[in-house]
Amino acid sequence: MHQFAIYPSLISSDLLSLGKTIELLDPHVQGYHIDIMDGHFVPNLTWGPQFVAAFQRTTSLPLHIHCMVSNPEKVLESLTVRPIDTVIIHVEATEDLHGMIEKIRDTDAQVGIALNPETSVKKYEKILSLVDHLLIMSVHPGFSGQTFLQETFKKYNEAKNLIDSNGYRCELGADGGVATHNVSSILSHGVKHVAAAKSIFSAVDPILGVQSLVQAVTK
Template structure:
């Protein structure tokens, strides 16, 4: 399977969102990653539902929505109405994670869980059968353009081993500091999907940057 690429709209030019979304539509990207922040769970604000509703008609890629907010499960209905493909909630924000995943799936979306850099993958062992995807943060959530956290490589390997040994089908996605070099190492460690923000939207040739990431494959 080729690597799934999900450019993060957080790094787009907010003055020209339509232009940047149409560029992604024409690219080899598989998904479009949307970060929703509340200024509480993370120290920043980003897109709200009015923005999502405004841009939804021109988005042609499946929506990969990452909720960096407290009580994310309150917004299942709104995201389902926007025809979101994958709803991603933080392990650290969900006291009743199993219930949250069930609500996401009942609403017709794929269920994903994000782990902050300090949260060990082993905490997901009992919930892996319920997951469509695990997102590992390779930076501290809240801001784009941060330096890649090296420990993520080993963390990815450990999660890949847990998934394979358990016979689970969930994907591994990585978000933060992804570029051609870190992307290659992450894919080799077992990642299935890469979120790339600054690397894509800050690149002189974004379509080529996406194509380069898309071409990454594991040796084994």
């Protein structure tokens, strides 16, 4: 059985019942995935640092704060983070990736980078030694409910080989199109944590959605 962590992507939840949803899911998940979108780097627009602070008051579980923004520096200035949280920035969104990594480290949060589908893993091989998490997008970022891009499996393999061969400590994550029919295959390619949206929140009960993902791996 693959050991993995499920981070429900709250963008797909009932936004008017977030507090209740988190209370229900807390015993069943390992953390939450929060997408900060600016309507510029990606076409969609979501919540900002104030909502992140509200989530932190609601749960003691780790947050993966996924900054899908053109100016991650500005977002980071307003974020309140905990040592258990991870701030994930897109390599495509900054011209000073090393500087951003250092700034996130200074907050005591964990550091993650995200790669869009068209972005090469090999290009950022050396950066992997500096981060805790590598999030590989398996859809084009911006909207939940998209179909998993099959070519992502090749990127998982490439990333896992680079991480293992160099002894890097960063964990591989998946975001986009994660569902019961593919989660086992995703994990078999070295992925350690998944951001799941529609597969959890389109279920009659989100707890059942989480359980279905777990059962798809353990059966």
